[in-house]
Structure formats: C-alpha cells, structure tokens
Amino acid sequence: MKKFGMIVMLFLLLFVTACSSSTSSSAEYPSKNLEIIAPASPGGGWDLTARSVENVLSSQNLVEENMSVVNKPGGGGEVGWKHLESQDAHSLAINSSLVLTNNLLGQSELTYKGFTPIATLATEWQSLAVPPDSKFESASELLEAIKKDPDSIKIGVGPGLGNDDHLSIVQAASEFGIDPSQLNFLVYEGGGDVVTALLGGHVDAVTTSLSEVKDQYLADKLNILAVSSDKPVEEIEDVPTWKDQGIDLVFPHWRGIMGPPDMTEEEIAYWDEKLGEMVETDEWKKVLENNDWEGFYKNSGETKAFMEEQHKLYKGLIEDSGLVK
C-alpha cells in the first residue's frame, strides 16, 4: 500500500501546483500589484526589456505599486501572450514583431488585434555583415552576386526563419529585384552562433542585429555592408545605411509592451503618462546605451497605427519570402 500512497502523492502534488488562482477587478487603477510578462526565459532580450522597465519604473518611484516580472517562455511568445489574454489590466507583456509574424506564418491563432497596444519602447537596427577578407565591399555587390547565382551565397540567420533578421534581408532583396524565395539561408540557433559561423568563414554573409556585430566590426573582425537605420549609427558612422546605397529600406527591430484585451481608456492613459515619463529618465537612457538600443517611444495611439502599418508590411514580406504558400 505504501507504493500506492506514493503514487497518489505524486498526483496530488501535480494538481495542487497546476491550479492557479483567478483575479478580481476594481475601480481604482492600479489597485494591486502589477506584473510584466516576459514571454521568454530569464536572460533573453524580452526578459531584459521587462526587467529594465520594471527596474526604472520602481527605482524612479514612477509607479508606487509593487511590480514583478513573470517569465512565461515558449512558442516564440505564444505561451506568454496566451497567458496575458486571460489576465486583467494589471498584467502587461513585452512584445516585438513576432506578435504579428507568428500569426502571419500560420503558427498562432493570436493576433495583435486581440491585445491593447500600450507603447513601443525601443529599437535595434539590422545589419548585413561579411568576413573582413570578403570580396564584397558593398551591399549592392553582394546582392548582384546573389542575383546572378543565388546558390553561390550562403546567408547565416538565427534563430528561425520569419524573424526580423530574415525578413529585413528579404525586403532588401525584393527592393533589389531578387526573388527572395531564392535566397540560400543556413539557420543557426541564435545571434551568437551566426556571428561565430561568419568569423569562421562557414557562411558568406550574415543578417543579424547590429549589436551582435558592432564590437566585432570595431575590432576589425568583420565588415558591415549595410545597416537598416534611417541615418548613420553612432560609433560606426562610416557604415552606410541601405538608403545611402540606393535601396529604399528602413527596418527597425522594435520592442514594445501591450496589455490584455479591452483595457479602459483610463488604464491606457495611466501607462501613457508613466511610460512617457520613464523614457525621459537618465536611467532608461542608460539602459538603451548598455544594450545598444535606440529610443523608439510611441504612445498607445501611435503604437496602434504603427502596428497596423507594420502588419501590412510583414504580410507582404512573408508572402514574398516563400515561407507561406
């Protein structure tokens, strides 16, 4: 019988932990502890964004309620955002373009319309990099070679197709008159692996966030052919933008924050005020600087319009890329 008892205990343990408590609503906002959902494991970009927001808002006494960061990793944000859907207005979640692309790629039922846009916070820029001894000295030389023989150029990307690293180069290729579905990608686990592959000469070019390659560029370990910003980036002013090279492309890799569906106007206004103040603090500017991010603040109204515009853009890019038939 002891065996049986142990097995019962195993299951009891399971049920106790599987149950979660529900939440109640109140007139005054915020009326209880606030939580920011990072739809990723601790240590990643989304997690660091969530922790930075929490840290600056609390340490600057902008928000008096207790705030906590909750990690809900899985499914490229899906798990965390699904969780947000069922929460009240005291929970917010970090997002990025994946909130649009997961659905467009047919990987998720959730759409950006199912949430309340709160703000766009920061952006990184995308870069196209080659080894220092590469025969390509400009982005157009590389694209020209791809146009002639797409199989001859292997492009490293990570951690998955359909992300901004991938789609930014898809857009550049289409602007140049190349059918993006012909591009040859090797998909690596993450940004670090992509850079390793480039430094070791295992791929001909990589498309990744600028922060992954900036230090390598400053140390002359690789060459950046183009950045996706609208104007030259600080510290590496000599690197041309896509626009400088005659390709009409500005591609932000933004991060934002959103709330559960149907937040009231007062609740949205609260965050417009608090986050608007937060992005002006020196602490937030320090966060941007440490992470190589650029301020990209848009309030809730602007973010709503921005999301619609981005949705249209991504829809076209994903169709062009050949990922969805």
Added chain:
Amino acid sequence: MDGGSFVDGLMLSLQPINIFWIIIGGFLGTVVGMLPGLGPATAVAVLIPVTFGMDPVSAIILMAAIYYGAMYGGSRSSILLNTPGDGSAIAATFDGYPMAKKGQAGEALAISAVASFIGGLIAVVGFIFLAEPLATFALKFGPAEYFLLMLLTLSAIVALSIGKMVKGFLAMMMGLTLSTVGIDTQTGVYRFTMDIPHLSEGIDFLIVIIGVYAIGEVLYNLLTIDREKKEKKKVGRVWFTKEQWKRSKWPILRSGPIGFLIGVLPGAGGSIASMIGYTTEKQISKKPEEFGKGAPEGLAAPESANNAASVGAMIPLLTMGIPGSGTTAVMLGALVMLGLRPGPLLFEQQPETAWALINSMFIGNIVLIIINIMLVGLLVKILDTPSKVLYPIIVILAFIGTYTLSYSTIDFFLLLIFGFFGLLLKVMDFPLAPLVLALIVGAEMEQNFRKALLSSNGSFDIFFSSGVSIALVILTIVSLLYPLIFKFFKKRSRVNNPDQASKSS
C-alpha cells in the same frame, strides 16, 4: 598575455568583497548543482535582479563561481543517489554510483572533488596562455565538424553498452526520436508538437534526465522498498586510498585538457566533454571490464573533464562575446545589462576585468575543493537516511527543478511520463545514458548535418574537407570498432597464453 593587467586583475579578484562573492557563488553553485533540475543557468538567471546593484566585475565573478561550482556539485547526487543534477553529471553515475553501492561513497565524493579541482586548474592555466589561439581554433568548427563531434559522442554508446548492445542502440534511437520534437529550425516546420505551443521548442533534456533518473529511480525503489534488507550501508572512509589515486591520476590529467578543448567550442559543453573523457579512459584502460562497476578512474575522468569544460566555455564568451553554453548565454545577457560587454574589445578596453575573472576562477577552484571536501562527511549521511524520508524529498526537488526550467506546469506531465518510462527501461534492464545522450546531442546533430550539406550544395565531401573533420572521422571509426579490436586482442593474448585460455573457458 600582459603581465601588468594580470597583476591588476589578481589584485582586483583578491579584494575581500570579491573573495566573498567567490565563496557565496561557489557554495550556491555546489548546492544548485546537487539538486536535480536546478542547474547553473537557472541559478544565474534568478540572480540577475540581485546583480543590478553590483559592480560588474563582482557580478561576473559571482556568476562564474556559480557555474563551475555547479560542476562540483552536479556529481554529488549522481554518486549518492544515481540521479544526475545536470547533463554534465550523467557520466558520474556510471562508476560513482557503483562505488557508493560498494560502500565507497566517501572515497567517490573525495576523488571526484579532487578530479574537478585538478581539471579546473589545468583549464585555468590553459586559459591564461591559450585563450587567443584557441578562440581562433574554435572558429574552424563548421557544421560538418560539429556533426562529426556529436557523432563521436554518440559512438560512446558502444562503449557504454557492451554486453547489451541491442538495448543500448534501441535506447539511443528513442533519444534521437525525442530530439526531433519541436520547430525544425532550417524550415520552420512544426514536428510532433501536437498543437501544444509548449512543445514547439522541443522537449527539454533536463526534464527527461530528472524523469528517467530521479523519478524513475524512486519508482524503481518503491517496487522493492518492502523487501529492503535492514543492513546498514557502510559509508567507509572519507578520503581515497593510495591505490585509487594511482589509478585516477593519469585519467584526471588526460581528461582535463580534453574537457577544456571541448568546452571552448561554442555549443559543445560539459555533457559532451564528460562523455568523451569517460569513453577515452575506458578505451585505453587495461581493465575496461571494471568500468561501470565502480572503477575510480571512470569517475575521475568525467569529473575532471566537465569542470575544465566550464572554464573553457568562458573563452568564447570573453574573447568574442559568444556564449558557448546555456549558462554563459544567461551571463552575457546579465553583463550587458550592467554595461560590461564581453567581446573582442574587452581585453583591450577593460583588461583588468578579464584578468580579474580568470584569477577569480583560480581562487574559486581552491575555495570549492575546500567546501566540497568538508561536505563529504555530511553528504555521506544521505545514505543513512531512511528511504521513506529520502524519496519524497527527491520527488519534491524533482518537481521544483522541473518548474524552474520554463515556469510551466505542462512540464510536470512530461516529468511523470518520463518517470514511468524510466521505470520501464530500468525493469527491462535498458541502459539510460544512451537515451539521454542522444536526446542532448540529437537536435544539434541533425541541424548541423543538414547545414553542412546545404552549404556544400549536397556534396558529402564536406565531411572530409578539413584536418579536423578527418581526425574526427577516424576517432569515430576507432571508437565504434573498439569492442571488435578489444576482442581481437583478447583472443591474441589467449593464443599466446594457452594455459590461461583453457583456465578461463
């Protein structure tokens, strides 16, 4: 290497506050390493908010101490309970647990601590003198080389399953099958996820380790608990014998450099290092039949290798800003938050930070061996704990550890499924290591195989195109044929000594 910065770094790491963090980190690492499922990556991640207020140098020293501290701790539960705390501690179960069963738990704990210490020291010295050239060497590893390295690791299964080869290979196939679950990175196609978003990132091998080892072990013992004889297990000495040291000395010295080199390769890490350390020793040993039955060198070798690998993994992080393992990836994120950016510019712009870390690893290993030797006497008492108390604790720890992996209760179901699966395998006498090993390397091995062929436009020549890859192919073939070679030599020696042959037959 630059002498002035070395001394500056040493001074920095010897500051009382940093010594304090080394001790805290080492102790914390030992503890989380011991607990199933709670690994160094989780511990470092949980500490991120704490490091916000810290000096970046102290933060990196603390996080590194947790990392290699966990390598010391990981084998404690492998030896005492046959439940590894992490992938890199699996190899410690092969001979560590049989040693404990023979009443040599104290010796096993002591020898593994000393092996970790020496492996760590070898790696720190290697770091000081070889960081730059090794970082360049690691870059030579392309998809083909990684595929072959993982194939070599899997060939260890042959050495592990002598006597039950068919079951070993079956277990490996199950592991490879499980590794295909999740998004296929090359194409973005979802494989075997059954519309559960949680499965899209695959099945975490740590859940499988905790399930088949910890839960499986508990369930297996439940089947026999009532029949348990009331004999008191002998704990024996808390220090190893001269004979054990003589057998372990060379394996430790050989496995340290092997583990260090593998650790330098981004993505390879402690699991592969300890496994290759173990099989190398088994294959060159004069008494391979004692491996798996409590050979001290079979415990010493992987312990030396995995700790050396954790130091080696710092090289790509510090010199190139590239995380070589799950833990270093979390460390990188945390350090960037603090405004310290590991990468090609670190040694130029903040050499004293880099050297402070390297020196702190030296000090940290000394601190850790003291902590771990002192713990031996305390830990062996676990063996005296009645099963009725011990097993519920293991189960609770297993659940907590699983929850910290992705903060999801779905993992509990997976944990139970794999627990019962592990029980089944144990009852049918399947070896568990091939299953877990195949799951750890399976996904990466497949992706690298396909990346290699994609980059060569389908030509298999790429697997023979560099010196490194040819060496790996030869090592794999030797490793696979090793039982045959072994038999051949045995036969020859029988022919040479007909008396002995007739006696043994």
